[in-house]
Amino acid sequence: MKILITGGAGFIGSHLVDRLMLHGHEVRVLDDLSAGSTENIERWLDNERFEFVRGDMRDPDVSEEAVEGMEAVFHLAANPEVRIGSQSPELLYETNVGVTHNLLEAVKGSDVKYLVFTSSSTIYGEADVIPTPEDYAPLEPISVYGGAKLAAEALISGYAHTFGFRALIFRLANIIGERSNHGVIYDFINKLRKNPEELEILGDGTQRKSYLHVSDTVEGMLHIFEHFRGSDKTVDFYNLGNDDWVTVLEIAEIVSNEMGLSPEFNFTGGVDGGRGWKGDVKFMRLDIKKAKNTGWRPGLSSYGAVSRTVRELL
Structure with missing residues (x-):
């Protein structure tokens, strides 16, 4: 497949790049390097199946150009720091909700069939049921970070049902x-x-x-993605943890x-x-x-x- 990974020079994203490249896919990475590093993807920079694009997704044109020709998008670009929410909620909104909206606007007019999103366990807030299942409700995040992830989930679901692509959402435990x-x-x-x-x-x-090791995380994401592709779900949600x-x-x-x-x-x-x-x-x-x-x-x-x-x- 031709796959775009937003945030692909970051922690989880670069491990996903490794696995997809080893499986023979064509991979394009979009990253502004605010949290990632080209060192994480250095081994692939000269590979003909790999392309790195440096860009800030807060600019809508960046996403529009990045999705061109892609069949699937793994959307990992986000500010990963939960604690920043109390100091800079506007930054979390821009880098989690705003960039997701820009990406969705690009995807709706493209040939992308699948969007995979890494959400977070923080969307559950202080759950009364532990271990917490995907159908737990009401969802009441207690951090701006969790709220931004939940808002992004809702946007993705709405766009997928409206504009005819399919979306897979992973709610991740602490990935290390x-x-x-x-x-x-x-x-x-x-x-x-x-x-x-x-x-x-x-x-x-x-x-x-x-806590879940990143190797198990990436394996789980790709395994469940293949399972999802064979299903009839427009949008589906999976917890990944331990x-x-x-x-x-x-x-x-x-x-x-x-x-x-x-x-x-x-x-x-x-x-x-x-x-x-x-x-x-x-x-x-x-x-x-x-x-x-x-x-x-x-x-x-x-x-x-x-x-x-x-x-x-x-």
Whole structure:
């Protein structure tokens, strides 16, 4: 297939590029390099099946040119930082909702048959049901980031039903692994490199969440995409996560052990009952039965994914 990946020089996007190129597809990457790097896709830059386009999707013309000749679009371009929502909500709107709207306007007049979107577990907010299934309601995000992802989901669904393309939406748990440049593991490693004697931990350390390694994420996305193509759904939703979960304190211990350190843990206490920041969902584990029913399984547990990620980042 001819596939466009927005945000394809970023963390998850570049791993998706690797897998699609190895499978023989023609891949075009659109990225403004605000969060990504050409180093992540360097191995493909001279390949005749690969094209890199640097562009800011806040300009509608950029998306219109990028979708030309494409059969499928994997839309991963977004600001990945949940915490920025309390400081710059307008930026999250521009880089999550605004760019999605521009892309949809381009897709509706093109030959694109499939749009795949990476949404987030944050759209569920503080779910009363854990593990949380795809049909959980009401959806009540507690962060601007989660609200922006939910708004993008709604736009995609509306456009797909109206303009005749099909859309697959993945609600992702915390995705970790090589090339990640934000998140709790990345932060802990950098803090301990600066001061091996102590580690500041945002919140009270009891926050408990599910983690999925990026290799399992990409495998799941492509496996379920093929399953979706064989279905009759116009729009479908899948959680991608893990069956277990770990606390922030346990992650701190894993990182410290992998680095051969025994730092003193200093908890900030956090906000709103021990959260790391305003809008931080304290407990998150997704129900992944629907994804597993397609034949996909995560290869690494949350614990295994955290340990492997620490070694990769080190």
